[in-house]
Amino acid sequence: MRTSHSVEVAVVGGGPAGAAVAVRLADAGVETALFERWPAPRWRASGVYSSPATRGRLAAIGLGPDTLEALIRPIEAMEVTGPGGAGCRLAYGPPDHACGLDRVRLERTLLDRASACGAQVMEGTVVRGLEPRRRATGVARLDISTGAGQERWEARLIVGADGPTSLVARAHGVDRPVRRFRRAGLTVHRADPAAAPPGVPMTARLAIGRGWYCGVAPVPDGRVNVGVVMSDRELAERLSRTSGPASVIRSVSDSLPGPAAAWQTAIDTDDATVALPLAHRVARRAGPGFLLVGDAAGFVDPLSGEGLHRALISSELAADAVQADRGGDAGALERYDRRMHARFAPRDLVSWMLQLFLARPAMVDYAVARLAQRHGLRKTFGNALADLEPAARILAPRYLLSVLRP
Numbered sequence: 100m101r102t103s104h105s106v107e108v109a110v111v112g113g114g115p116a117g118a119a120v121a122v123r124l125a126d127a128g129v130e131t132a133l134f135e136r137w138p139a140p141r142w143r144a145s146g147v148y149s150s151p152a153t154r155g156r157l158a159a160i161g162l163g164p165d166t167l168e169a170l171i172r173p174i175e176a177m178e179v180t181g182p183g184g185a186g187c188r189l190a191y192g193p194p195d196h197a198c199g200l201d202r203v204r205l206e207r208t209l210l211d212r213a214s215a216c217g218a219q220v221m222e223g224t225v226v227r228g229l230e231p232r233r234r235a236t237g238v239a240r241l242d243i244s245t246g247a248g249q250e251r252w253e254a255r256l257i258v259g260a261d262g263p264t265s266l267v268a269r270a271h272g273v274d275r276p277v278r279r280f281r282r283a284g285l286t287v288h289r290a291d292p293a294a295a296p297p298g299v300p301m302t303a304r305l306a307i308g309r310g311w312y313c314g315v316a317p318v319p320d321g322r323v324n325v326g327v328v329m330s331d332r333e334l335a336e337r338l339s340r341t342s343g344p345a346s347v348i349r350s351v352s353d354s355l356p357g358p359a360a361a362w363q364t365a366i367d368t369d370d371a372t373v374a375l376p377l378a379h380r381v382a383r384r385a386g387p388g389f390l391l392v393g394d395a396a397g398f399v400d401p402l403s404g405e406g407l408h409r410a411l412i413s414s415e416l417a418a419d420a421v422q423a424d425r426g427g428d429a430g431a432l433e434r435y436d437r438r439m440h441a442r443f444a445p446r447d448l449v450s451w452m453l454q455l456f457l458a459r460p461a462m463v464d465y466a467v468a469r470l471a472q473r474h475g476l477r478k479t480f481g482n483a484l485a486d487l488e489p490a491a492r493i494l495a496p497r498y499l500l501s502v503l504r505p
């Protein structure tokens with residue numbers, strides 16, 4: 100049986116970007132329905148390490164200090180090591196530490212907040228088909244599967260928050276293939292017997308190897324998140340030699356340069372999950388009747404650790420654009436696209452530049468060693484990665500020369 104419903108704004112996807120945009124829209128009195136595939140947030144290959152600025156952005160959508168305390172392990176530094184053993188430490192705070200997030204709890208909290216603000220949050224509903232809006236005054240149509248059957252929804256505006264394989268981007272003809280750097284990401288949580296008490300800052304790690312890198316971020320409840328990224332070919336080759344993704348992660352984490360950490364031999368606390376491919380590109384992030392937020396609006400690679408923060412920024416810009424569009428500002432959605440481009444094009448360039456570095460292990464070690472020696476260069480690099488300084492600073496020829504000159 101197919102029932103019909105209508106809503107002003109339909110948000111497809113209830114990850115951090117979709118939930119945050121639903122909070123903002125519903126809070127501003129916009130009639131909003133959110134459709135999320137899974138009946139409840141669950142662990143999947145995704146990011147947990149985020150900029151110090153993330154805390155403020157979550158506070159701005161109504162998450163109070165106690166809630167943030169339960170969601171975030173403060174991270175005072177990221178220890179970076181290169182394939183040949185060069186190392187440097189990127190410090191964050193005090194007062195503003197980077198964040199190691201309890202990802203599942205974050206999504207639950209944001210979806211509950213969206214509901215509390217008045218959004219209709221429909222978990223366990225999959226958007227199977229989407230017919231874009233044809234005229235300025237028309238509506239888009241969504242075909243949705245729920246546990247109870249099929250539904251047809253109409254919406255004046257669609258927000259695509261459906262991640263790197265975005266149906267909304269595909270339906271509007273704006274997704275573009277990414278042929279270079281086809282990478283896979285694998286992640287799992289481990290118990291950390293040496294975890295500091297809750298709320299006490301800890302240190303994260305980023306180890307760059309030959310053909311892979313591994314990030315280790317402390318998160319709440321005495322755990323670390325271990326994330327490994329490698330080419331799809333390398334993953335296929337390793338999977339053929341091991342018993343599955345958990346073994347691939349363990350073989351990489353066992354090989355990290357010392358000193359040995361307690362979490363390395365501890366148990367996994369959830370299933371190892373894989374995301375493939377990681378990169379997603381779009382020709383534009385908005386057009387008549389739709390806009391894209393979070394990973395749906397484009398994603399390069401987790402190395403720069405900006406996906407979550409970007410998801411929250413895009414949800415802010417998108418909510419402003421939707422409200423301006425409702426108020427009759429005909430250029431609001433196009434302006435959203437331009438603002439997103441201006442905000443993130445330099446970050447994407449940094450991400451592509453880092454990908455080129457990864458392919459040259461000797462250069463990684465050289466650059467890491469230079470950063471270790473030069474406080475000013477290191478601080479600018481760490482701040483640009485954490486979105487605390489414009490990414491353009493580390494793209495400037497003068498900066499690059501200072502890092503790379505013999």
Ligand SMILES: Cc1cc2nc3c(=O)[nH]c(=O)nc-3n(C[C@H](O)[C@H](O)[C@H](O)COP(=O)(O)OP(=O)(O)OC[C@H]3O[C@@H](n4cnc5c(N)ncnc54)[C@H](O)[C@@H]3O)c2cc1C
Nearest residue numbers: 112114115116136145146226262284374393394401406407
């Ligand atoms: C291995 C890995 C490691 C990462 N590490 C980091 C990191 O350390 N730091 C960082 O900041 N970022 C990291 N990222 C990126 C980060 O996870 C993303 O940027 C972030 O999750 C984007 O949030 P989102 O809401 O846009 O998308 P998602 O989190 O992908 O959420 C999309 C949601 O849409 C739902 N959905 C999709 N299609 C449909 C449909 N048809 N109908 C209904 N629902 C649908 C999905 O179920 C999902 O819940 C990493 C990513 C990966 C894969």
